[in-house]
Amino acid sequence: xxxxxxxxxxxxxxxxxxxxxxxxxxxxxxAALPASGAIxxxxxxxxxxxxxxxxxxxxxxxxxxxxxxxDYCGVTFNYTHNGRDDTVxxxxxxxxxxxxxxxxxxxxxxxxxxxxxxxxLPGGVMYGAVAGTTDGGFGGSLDTVFLxxxxxxxxxxxxxxxxxxxxxxxMVGKEFTKNFYNMTDDNKLYTYYQGCSEGGRAGWSQVQKxxxxxxxxxxxxxxxxxxxxxxxxxxxxxxxxxxxxYPPSCELERIVNATIDACDSLDGKVDGVVARTDxxxxxxxxxxxxxxxxxxxxxxxxxxxxGFGKRSDPASNGTVSAEGVAVASEILKGLHDSQGRRAxxxxxxxxxxSDAATEYNSATGxxxxxxxxxxxxxxxxxxxxxxxxxxxxLTNVTYDVLRDWMELGWKxxxxxxxxxxxxxxxxxxxxGKILTxxxxxxxxIPTGSSVHFYESVRSIMxxxxxxxxxxxxxxxxxxxxxxxGAAHCATNDVQANGPFPQTNLAVMIDWVENGVTxxxxxxxHLAGEWEGDNAQLCAWPLRPLWTENGTQxxxxxxxxxxxTWNYTFDSYKVPLY
Ligand SMILES: *[C@@H]1O[C@H](CO)[C@@H](O)[C@H](O)[C@H]1NC(C)=O
Ligand SMILES: *[C@@H]1O[C@H](CO)[C@@H](O)[C@H](O)[C@H]1NC(C)=O
Ligand SMILES: *[C@@H]1O[C@H](CO)[C@@H](O)[C@H](O)[C@H]1NC(C)=O
Ligand SMILES: *[C@@H]1O[C@H](CO)[C@@H](O)[C@H](O)[C@H]1NC(C)=O
Ligand SMILES: *[C@@H]1O[C@H](CO)[C@@H](O)[C@H](O)[C@H]1NC(C)=O
Ligand SMILES: *[C@@H]1O[C@H](CO)[C@@H](O)[C@H](O)[C@H]1NC(C)=O
Ligand SMILES: *[C@@H]1O[C@H](CO)[C@@H](O)[C@H](O)[C@H]1NC(C)=O
Ligand SMILES: *[C@@H]1O[C@H](CO)[C@@H](O)[C@H](O)[C@H]1NC(C)=O
Ligand SMILES: *[C@@H]1O[C@H](CO)[C@@H](O)[C@H](O)[C@H]1NC(C)=O
Ligand SMILES: *[C@@H]1O[C@H](CO)[C@@H](O)[C@H](O)[C@H]1NC(C)=O
Ligand SMILES: *[C@@H]1O[C@H](CO)[C@@H](O)[C@H](O)[C@H]1NC(C)=O
Ligand SMILES: *[C@@H]1O[C@H](CO)[C@@H](O)[C@H](O)[C@H]1NC(C)=O
Ligand SMILES: [Ca+2]
Numbered sequence: 001x002x003x004x005x006x007x008x009x010x011x012x013x014x015x016x017x018x019x020x021x022x023x024x025x026x027x028x029x030x031a032a033l034p035a036s037g038a039i040x041x042x043x044x045x046x047x048x049x050x051x052x053x054x055x056x057x058x059x060x061x062x063x064x065x066x067x068x069x070x071d072y073c074g075v076t077f078n079y080t081h082n083g084r085d086d087t088v089x090x091x092x093x094x095x096x097x098x099x100x101x102x103x104x105x106x107x108x109x110x111x112x113x114x115x116x117x118x119x120x121l122p123g124g125v126m127y128g129a130v131a132g133t134t135d136g137g138f139g140g141s142l143d144t145v146f147l148x149x150x151x152x153x154x155x156x157x158x159x160x161x162x163x164x165x166x167x168x169x170x171m172v173g174k175e176f177t178k179n180f181y182n183m184t185d186d187n188k189l190y191t192y193y194q195g196c197s198e199g200g201r202a203g204w205s206q207v208q209k210x211x212x213x214x215x216x217x218x219x220x221x222x223x224x225x226x227x228x229x230x231x232x233x234x235x236x237x238x239x240x241x242x243x244x245x246y247p248p249s250c251e252l253e254r255i256v257n258a259t260i261d262a263c264d265s266l267d268g269k270v271d272g273v274v275a276r277t278d279x280x281x282x283x284x285x286x287x288x289x290x291x292x293x294x295x296x297x298x299x300x301x302x303x304x305x306x307g308f309g310k311r312s313d314p315a316s317n318g319t320v321s322a323e324g325v326a327v328a329s330e331i332l333k334g335l336h337d338s339q340g341r342r343a344x345x346x347x348x349x350x351x352x353x354s355d356a357a358t359e360y361n362s363a364t365g366x367x368x369x370x371x372x373x374x375x376x377x378x379x380x381x382x383x384x385x386x387x388x389x390x391x392x393x394l395t396n397v398t399y400d401v402l403r404d405w406m407e408l409g410w411k412x413x414x415x416x417x418x419x420x421x422x423x424x425x426x427x428x429x430x431x432g433k434i435l436t437x438x439x440x441x442x443x444x445i446p447t448g449s450s451v452h453f454y455e456s457v458r459s460i461m462x463x464x465x466x467x468x469x470x471x472x473x474x475x476x477x478x479x480x481x482x483x484x485g486a487a488h489c490a491t492n493d494v495q496a497n498g499p500f501p502q503t504n505l506a507v508m509i510d511w512v513e514n515g516v517t518x519x520x521x522x523x524x525h526l527a528g529e530w531e532g533d534n535a536q537l538c539a540w541p542l543r544p545l546w547t548e549n550g551t552q553x554x555x556x557x558x559x560x561x562x563x564t565w566n567y568t569f570d571s572y573k574v575p576l577y
Pocket of ligand 3 (some may be wrong): 150386387
């Protein structure tokens, strides 16, 4: 019925008699490119256009969108920045004319990449949206092009990655879409963004830098507060070095398993999922794991999704040591400087200790330091400006050095990668919506990072309102959901019964286009005992709690739990948003 209504609305200008084959041609795409001057500073390159129709394409087993079959027109073309002899390569997938629903979806990348290639484009096409991605003008992978030489930053690539690459892809894409489908000025083109990790950070960059361009943004587990976030990958290694103990992977894995076992029931449902890591933090004593026996088979890949066994570990067994627990406890505390002041946040109990992975030395039979590569590359390349992808040692790297690295990255990249501008008034006033989510057992970007940004925005934007009133006001346009048991932008093999929010774009469309506020977030069990079943996720600051022996689901307000997510970054003199 909705389809018919939409078509009727458009029929004043188009009957959409055209088929995919009719419109998916190079000449038609060339004719639809944004005109000269339509997007300030950019000129399209018509000679670069490619267009090809694809039929009966399908996706299955994805976490960010459901299974679907669809046709699309695959288009690529390039543009250049006026006054700079560069080339930026764009890719758009356009739904068949009869399936187009006046929507555009921008997508982002991961790690140091601005794009996930075409991986996320189906998530738009299946909802009648033109979906786009960009190489940012630097080939897509920032780290490899970041230095033009030792000491010389490639600022164009940096700023493209930071925000303008995706911003331009969206502005060009919107103009192109309107032309391609012959939309009139009366037809609204609903514009969305979806991405996770770096793609989540990029989503926040669009909220902050392009507040008028989007109707809805879905930043998943965002890598914001970049200066802290990237250096934080080294914190676990610095803990090991400081305490002088390098735990075998198997020992840390045992501690994680014991944590899950002990904290599972605190949420009221015994399902192997720790939906309340805050109650775990308040009630579980890691020291109780000392003496538990562990045993792991030899592995070149552990195969259980914990991020361990990347290198070949021999079979190992033993008992959890006081030293191992001390390392785990210190990691979970988060970085504090030598005066005990907080400098950053850590992962929640039940998250795997991926950053802490050690390397087995077969010559000595000992486990040794294995510098977490994302963190190491950040220090060498982005802080020391040396063209290498690894840090060779952590000699003399103390908690204070790590804190100083965090502050240096924050200051140097404050306006481009930090991505924590907390006044989102312009976006809110333009009617934009934000649906953000974060795995509660994320081992790569601390879950508390998303909570802290929510709190920064709340306190900056609603200083005159009390807590509950400001949460209510914010809920009209910005909502945060934690995903029980989930890992980093992914489900979690060791908490396989947890749900995952797979239909976020559908939920966002309903919110933006139909005014349906997602009181709870729609999710699905993608594996485990209840595979295929629906689940709902609570909106922060409400927390999940099952009653009636795990049969009744509630979202409750629990002050002591909420307080565990409240951080005071007193190691810095400037507020850390
Ligand atoms: C478009 O840009 C990409 C990336 O720079 C380049 O590889 C390609 O050759 C360009 N296409 C044309 C036709 O210029
Ligand atoms: C797509 O699949 C449908 C149903 O299986 C089939 O009828 C149709 O011919 C296919 N189209 C193309 C272009 O392959
Ligand atoms: C960049 O600096 C590193 C560290 O000083 C040095 O090893 C490397 O040779 C330098 N590279 C070039 C191309 O000068
Ligand atoms: C847009 O209009 C042009 C010119 O009338 C036509 O050739 C084309 O098929 C139309 N496109 C769509 C998607 O209907
Ligand atoms: C941890 O639990 C997983 C199953 O969830 C199991 O495969 C693995 O062997 C356990 N590891 C240890 C060290 O107990
Ligand atoms: C755990 O054990 C360590 C070392 O004995 C001790 O310092 C720490 O206070 C204990 N933690 C708790 C919560 O008892
Ligand atoms: C524990 O490891 C030792 C050698 O390191 C081995 O002899 C023993 O069989 C292992 N025990 C178990 C239960 O795996
Ligand atoms: C470290 O970086 C250098 C420079 O890029 C490279 O030659 C070397 O292979 C890297 N080492 C490792 C262990 O990746
Ligand atoms: C580490 O610090 C010690 C003491 O200040 C100094 O002697 C040594 O040279 C430093 N090592 C490195 C690799 O910087
Ligand atoms: C909610 O998720 C269920 C599967 O769990 C799905 O069938 C339904 O379409 C989703 N609702 C929305 C609004 O996407
Ligand atoms: C609670 O639920 C579990 C799992 O469904 C079941 O095994 C157990 O018997 C129930 N306990 C009570 C008291 O009903
Ligand atoms: C967080 O803690 C600080 C310091 O204890 C307190 O002033 C503030 O009110 C707390 N914030 C919230 C939202 O509870
Ligand atoms: Ca549970």
